[in-house]
Amino acid sequence: MYEFPKGVDRVLSTGALGYVTEYDAVIQRARQALVPGGRLVIWDLKKPEHWPQWLVKLFFMWLGDPFGVTPAYVTNHPWESVERYFEETTYEERYWGGIYIASGMVRIPASSVKN
Numbered sequence: 001m002y003e004f005p006k007g008v009d010r011v012l013s014t015g016a017l018g019y020v021t022e023y024d025a026v027i028q029r030a031r032q033a034l035v036p037g038g039r040l041v042i043w044d045l046k047k048p049e050h051w052p053q054w055l056v057k058l059f060f061m062w063l064g065d066p067f068g069v070t071p072a073y074v075t076n077h078p079w080e081s082v083e084r085y086f087e088e089t090t091y092e093e094r095y096w097g098g099i100y101i102a103s104g105m106v107r108i109p110a111s112s113v114k115n
Contacts, residue, residue, distance in 0.1 A: 040104050
């Protein structure tokens with residue numbers, strides 16, 4: 001499993017975590033590596049909640065097959081791990097729910113804030 005270097009201030013994942021079955025552990029390790037004020041941002045595909053099943057199969061399975069998209073890819077929920085391990089989280093959907101952007105920040109301890 002990938003080990004992040006300690007003390008990073010940003011982690012960006014674009015179109016990758018859906019392929020990783022251990023995405024929860026990856027997100028947790030990213031959280032542990034980030035400094036206070038550090039941020040994780042994920043941009044990835046997801047199964048749209050309101051699409052008909054035939055369209056999901058066409059778009060993700062048939063068109064995505066050459067790229068390694070599996071049924072697990074569209075049923076994984078990395079954004080839930082972001083909400084579990086990070087503070088100040090955001091979640092947005094784009095393209096009719098087929099893409100999401102999730103982010104979370106590591107809170108800066110109140111004792112570290114200078115007035």
